[in-house]
Amino acid sequence: MAMNDEINKVLIVDDDAEIRDLLSRYLKQQGYAAHAVADGERMWEAMQRETPDIVILDLMLPGDSGLTLCRDLRARSDIPVIMLTARGDETDRIVGLEMGADDYLPKPFNPRELSARIKVILRRTPGALKGDTSTPQRFLCFAGWRLDSRDRQLISADGLVVVLSAAEYRLLRAFLDNPHRVLNRDQLMDQLHGRQSEALDRSIDVQVSRLRQRLGDDAREPTIIKTIRQEGYMLAVKVTSEK
DSSP states (O other), X not given: OOOOTTSOEEEEEOSOHHHHHHHHHHHHHTTOEEEEESSHHXXXXXXXXXXXXXXXXXXXOSSSOHHHHHHHHHHHOOOXXXXXXXXXXXXXXXXXXXXXXSEEEEESOOHHHHHHHHHHHHHTSTTTSTTOOOOOOOEEEETTEEEETTTTEEEOTTOOEEEOOXXXXXXXXXXXXXXXXXXXXXHHHHHHHSSOOOTTOOHHHHHHHHHHHHHTOOSSSOSSEEEETTTEEEEOSOOEEEO
């Protein structure tokens, strides 16, 4: 059965039937069109029938792992992904972000927190949140690049188009909206996830590293996004806008 196009569609991928049932019922109560499956094979089948607005993806799955599915999904699409991970396993969280996940949530968790994170990600994903009629400024230009805020693409000086994940887009916008201003990890984490960073959370460093790679910014001597020792990061180039 097709989901209602007027509300946001959430696809839950988890092999725990109790979690699938709990999340499906709760998210439907919160106004989402939620559909749950048990593994990667059923995830791809569901996505062929109906494209979700966001995927909730468990790390530990039978068959292809959540990390593998996240990587393959990111290669095909920029649909936002929230990964469910074992509590305290920072390595898996970092690898998940490197694979292109937009956020992570350690188990066990409160369904209310998951719902809040879904809303934050959809709000910060251009055009994803149903009922959002705001029109962002379309082009931001910096260091030979143009960011198309409508299509969420980077365009190089020679016309090469780079599709960004939701997390990469939000992080780049945080820098472009605050040029020549030092942003600490807490501020960047809040921009990405709408929450304060956890103690010793290095996921922002991973995200900045990925973004530098996208921009061709040398990690050893970056000229676009500079590391400010013991403070954070700063966009060190001029930003202009175009219609």
